[in-house]
Amino acid sequence: MGRTAGRSPQDTRRALLDAAGEAIRTRGVNATLDEIARHAGVSKGGLIYHFASKDELILELARDLLASFRAQVENRLDPADTEPGRLTRAYVRALLAPTEDEVVARKSMALITQLMTIPAVAELVDADTRQLNAELHADGLPPDVMTLVTATADGVSSAPLWGESSTGPEIRQLERRLIQLTRQPGLWQELPWEE
Amino acid sequence: MGRTAGRSPQDTRRALLDAAGEAIRTRGVNATLDEIARHAGVSKGGLIYHFASKDELILELARDLLASFRAQVENRLDPADTEPGRLTRAYVRALLAPTEDEVVARKSMALITQLMTIPAVAELVDADTRQLNAELHADGLPPDVMTLVTATADGVSSAPLWGESSTGPEIRQLERRLIQLTRQPGLWQELPWEE
DNA sequence: AAAACTGTACCGACCAGTCGGTACAGTATC
DNA sequence: GATACTGTACCGACTGGTCGGTACAGTTTT
Structure with missing residues (x-):
């Protein structure tokens, strides 16, 4: 046929x-x-x-998922936004926004961990992560604020991996606040930290 | 023999x-x-x-890893600390402290995702997560602060899954600050959030 | 008719689980 | 104190089934 x-x-x-x-x-x-x-x-x-071969299929799948995640972040870039931290903001929106697309993205990221036992895939993921990380570090924010914001976003998006996710309004509030921190890093940095 | x-x-x-x-x-x-x-x-x-059977071995392994993680959190509980948020603080310490044990814990948690395709394991993990989550919610902290703190901890500890981890002093600083937020939730809540 | 595909039949490697056996420490009986 | 028996811990050859990959014949489209 x-x-x-x-x-x-x-x-x-x-x-x-x-x-x-x-x-x-x-x-x-x-x-x-x-x-x-x-x-x-x-x-x-x-x-x-x-x-x-199966390995080729899986490798291609990994490439596809990585590209799709990247696209989701880039789609969240605000063209009107030229301030420092614009990529970080897109990253936060991509990970915390509860769009239908986002659900797929989260599941897909979870999927990738399964694939990492194949060396070629692990390399690919590693390179991609390194790249994105470098870009985030070059986004113009103080490192400590950037780390806080992205780590929190990572944490929220990885939660459904281990159980159920709370897509409620609390996440929306958290999203708004994280983004505000990227706009005014001083809010965080100038808190009266002891020592 | x-x-x-x-x-x-x-x-x-x-x-x-x-x-x-x-x-x-x-x-x-x-x-x-x-x-x-x-x-x-x-x-x-x-x-x-x-x-x-192999499934039984894997199920037992999952049980073992879950128990070990729980123990690591509980080991971080400060007996002298009776303030609200004491479990959350132990959680943060367990996930951000760069002990030798911690490295194993992170790798182990990553491991579990691989095992989740077996239904019995998925159920186990889900129940365990739900339990811990409930305890964290009952830890006496305002939900928004608790969510921020634990999500950030989750994010930091899941980072090495996708690539390299930064075990540097920045993480120590972050740890101190997160713990301070659990001691003075108002620091976070009373920031001048717009809207 | 060539190019671009699709479906089927099959092979061989690999692997979970089975099974008959071995080693040996106790315990009981005489 | 010797013999007989029992339960525990383990070994490794074997089997039955599964699945990746191959070969190739058939079928569309251009």
């Missing part, structure tokens, strides 16, 4: 990547090629045509 | 649990029973004698 009517090869590729994500999310790395293919409406042979 | 001279069955059990942790940390869930057994100085048969 040949190509299914009404779907371009690009679409098939995407469907395979999505199916792989879905499968690994629920069944871990032991997810079968057959399972993934079937879930994408393709046979195993079809999958292999697009991705020569 | 019988028991190897100089090692009790309890020790063997421990060695197997440790080996399982080590193996899963590096090779993921695909770690072989044979590999784990060999690493603990036992044969596969010996492993199966102690743990009837």
Whole structure:
């Protein structure tokens, strides 16, 4: 049988990547090629045509997830905002905003930890993280405030990993306050810290 | 052959649990029973004698890691401290203190995410998290401050998951400040937040 | 008809779990 | 104090099933 009517090869590729994500999310790395293919409406042979091996599929999936996360941060960049800390603000919005997209993002980030046992993927993630971290450090904020803000964002977004998440208004308040700290770092730095 | 001279069955059990942790940390869930057994100085048969199946081994490992994390938090409880927020402070110390033990704890927590594809483990982790969360909420701090502090701690401790960790003095400073916030929640709450 | 795909049948490696056996420390019986 | 028996701890060969990868024939599109 040949190509299914009404779907371009690009679409098939995407469907395979999505199916792989879905499968690994629920069944871990032991997810079968057959399972993934079937879930994408393709046979195993079809999958292999697009991705020569399972490792390649997984590597591509990791690349895809990383790129998607990056895009989500960049989408939150305010073009009108040219003050120091603009990337940090986008980062906070990306991690704390409860959009439908965000839920997928969180799940996806969780997914990546499963993939890290493959050396090539670990390297990729490491490089990507280093890059983003460097950019955040070069965002013009005092390091201590930047660290506080991003660490908190990381913590909130990693919470659903271990259980349920509180998407309530408390998170919105926290988001507003974190962003305000990036606008007025002095608020934090000039608190009457003992010692 | 019988028991190897100089090692009790309890020790063997421990060695197997440790080996399982080590193996899963590096090779993921695909770690072989044979590999784990060999690493603990036992044969596969010996492993199966102690743990009837791979799932049982993994479940027991999860239980062990969870208990160890809890113990690490409880060890940080200051007996002289009876003020509100004492558990939160122990939590912060456990996650931010750069002890040798702490490094293992972080790696172990990362490990657990790998194990969550097994339903029984996921349930266990969920119950444990819920419990700890409830206790933190009942720790006597205003919810917004408690959320900020624990989220930040979570973020810092989950950072090494995605790359390198900064165990430098900045973290120590952050630790001191977070703890101070638990002692004087007003510092945070009464900042001049807009809106 | 060439290029771009898809589905099926199959092979071989790998691995969880089984099972028959070994070693040996106790305990009981005579 | 010797013999017989029991339970615990462990070993390693084997099996049955699973899954990644290959080979190739068939089917569309251009």
